[in-house]
Amino acid sequence: MPVFEKTHGSEVLLRGVDRRVTVGDRVDVTDEYADYLSNRADFELLDVHDAEFREIEEDDGDADDEGGFDAAEFIDRTPVDDVVDDIEAGEADEHLDAVAEAGDRVSVEDAVGQRRAELEE
Template identity: 55%
Template sequence: MPVAEKTTGGEVYLRGIDQRVSIGDRVDVSEEFAEYLVEERTDFRLVDVQDVEFEETNNEDSPEDVDEASGFDPGSFLDRNVDPVVEDIKAGDVDGHLDEVNEAAERVTVQDAIGERRATLETQED
């Protein structure tokens, strides 16, 4: 069964699965409904099943996820709606952890924000 992730826009109600979803939410859908979400609505993307399985089994409190020196947990940081994550990245709130966040990031929007922030930092250094 395909898994679709809401990538843009506000909260919506999907009659096909009788569920409300917001940005970052993932839902199991039929092949036909997945095609509708991705191609007609365009505010969803299909997620690789391997990504979903990893996310479901990941223990966010595991010690290897937390930077001992700073107490920063990239999993907890990324486990929010995409808009506040992107805002924090662009504001420079996680500049010291961009590599960690980039490694843990699965959303293209977050990866793009990291790239933009790195470009901004490089420009400031010059």
């Protein structure tokens, strides 16, 4: 199985492996999900022969209740293209209402609308 490492950016939920990962975390993924991560700028495919494995904590599902997601902080990042890319990649799917309420950038609002439409399909 391909192994990817989160190289930069904020914490993300990877639905394909059902885990939240931060910079430095490594995940084993299927070949199909590897194609998705290969297209992201914040992950790097590792040579499994050189990879040193370390466990990452399982998501207990309570991160949002503990303030794990700050919509204003999420959308105030620059450049705005990174925010739009993250929305389109599904990294804020569980928080689209909060992102839409906190956002005043047309491109962010458009990305939220587009992502909602994709999820409804």
